[in-house]
Amino acid sequence: MAAAKQLPGPQDLSDDEREALEALLFSLADDEFVIAERYTEWQVRAPTIESDISVANIAQDELGHARLYYDLLEDFGYEEPDLIWERDASEWRHSTLCELPFDEGDWADYVVRSFLFDEAEYIRLQALEGSSYPRLADRIEKILAEETYHREHARSWLERLCEDDESRARMQDAVDRLMPHALTLFAPTDEDIEARIDDLGIRTENLLTMREEWLDEVVPRLESVGLHVEEAQLPEQYDVHHADFDLPDELGRDQSHTDAWFDLYDEFTKSYRELGRHEAAKIMKDPDDE
Amino acid sequence: MQSIGGPIGKWLLTIVYGREMDIETVKERAGPREFSAKDDMPEEYRKAATRMIQFHANSEIMGAYLERPFIRQAPSLERKLAFSAKTQDELGHGQLLYRAAESLGIKTRDEMLDELANGEGKFLNCFHYPMESWVETPMIAFFVDGAAMRRQATLKNTSWEPYAHAMDKVCFEEGFHVKHGEAILHELMTGSKKEQEMTQEAFEKWWPRIIQFFGPTDKQSTHHGFASEVGLKQMSNDELRRAFLNSYVPKAEKYGLEIPDTPRITKNDDGTYEVNEDDLDWDEFFQIAKNEYEPGVGQIDGRKKAQEAVAWVRESMDKHEQGIYGGGESPQAAD
Amino acid sequence: MIWEVFRQKKAGDYHTHCGNVHAPDRDMALLFAEVQHGRRMPTNSLWVVPKDEIGEVDTEDVAFGGTTDKSYRWAMTYNFEAAAEEVAASESEQSEAEQQRRSVVEGDD
Structure with a gap:
């Protein structure tokens, strides 16, 4: 894709640019x-103390990344309560992969989910490193640096838990259940807006291309450890028509969500509501002043 | 310890220390960081140290278990990060402490974690009481952690070297925990009237429990004598409780909390505080100490369920480990 | 076979790496280390570990402590007057450690 011209700062964007x-960012x-939020469910419940500490770290990394993205949205006049605590649950745009609850003890779900997510993250972040919006591009390097650990962590667990038949069966269940939801990571928020994101060079690869790259990465890796991916006929290089997957009913990106999301939202906003808060405490420096 | 094993190591140990150190020698030598895994400590010492360190490790895990719901319920993104980090640190402290306990050769970490799950493992009184609301979090994160920190600072000089080494790192990290708790308390007590009232109410509920954190007066405590004679314990319950009150009563008042009427606390002429212990519910305390207090049993069982649900992962990793290293004790070359 | 050697200066200290020896097994490694690394430097105890069993990760590979802001982990982020002395001691240790960590992570960029 030809290098698009740089976008101006947040105050000088056109309405279309800002909408994209x-x-x-959402x-x-x-x-x-x-x-x-889901990863933290493993804190004090992971298989061993060491793995508990690691999953906590990954959760904090991801939350820290969310913080950097929400902060960019604050440029547009939002504050944290508008973005998180008082924003209606039906307005959130995350993929449904992120919101599904973990069954107690289903560490296979955690491993497969983080594998599918982190591989997608890596591809997505690479497509943002050269973003035409400098305030976004500037933050990607730090975020990307932390994703390396996440990928290695997920891959290491994936390989080891596929060594014996019993664990591999659990892993296979997780793959079957999660794969359709993982595909929603590449679902459009809205076709027109996604096209505009690409045209403006805010992202340097489009969703379909990234999806094919991701499939090219994850499917062979899953198959190499003895896991089977339903419907996966690996596409010829980036020919999207070969990957014929069924998507779940709820895509997330288009603001449709599973019931589990609404329960989760009620739980994490509980204190904020109970206390009758109208603002969210900041304790760290503004990301621009770090 | 493996590294000094073998005939030469054994021979050296015999020359230097004789076989098992007798209790009198232990008491004579009992200075800070005096004993380590290469000393052949008498069983009485190893059992007493295991009991103490295991209790400490269990408390880290159960404290984290108590606080974990508030990672989810934290009312701001940065508070959520802090709560996750704090819980993570506590698991880290558990890791260090179980290793220090394991090095005494009495129990393995798996055995200690199983005991905790089965309700045999003991831990601090305060972590038997579940928390319902955000306003309760500084009761643990400020007051209990502040109390714990005071005790832990003295344990850097414990006679079991691996325990002291664990304390170096624990104390290093703990300052964040207490200040994080203090920041939450400050925010609540400068917040809306409703928040202030809710916090005062939580304080009244927790205050007696916090004072009981230090246990009964030393004359009632069964294990104190031996543990301090052999240098495991550095300060008595009474000293620690007094030091805590001297520093935290003024802090509570500074943040606008009213100290409840019971237990009665009197101020001595020298400005120090004294608590009237008869005003505290020791029946409940000892019921808790036996793991028989109902809400606490719920905490233990909840954690047990979680631990059992991921047993399959540990079994799978054990198989993997055996595939590489065989069944032996010490790892062989990986290739 | 190469054995890495860790020396503890005096009782209660940490064992820190001080060198290595060639030896055919653990007992021989201890005998050699005792003379090679313990004969002149103050030594209370030595450990030997097979070199091949040591794994390493360094700042070439990773940024220890992460690259995004993790200041929520540090006592000095919570700006209050110095607390009780045990908190103050921990805070100054943390402040020093975080400065050192940042200079490593950022110096490597």
């Missing part, structure tokens, strides 16, 4: 926030 940026931020 907001849609993208997808990014909501994905990170919600999947981190």
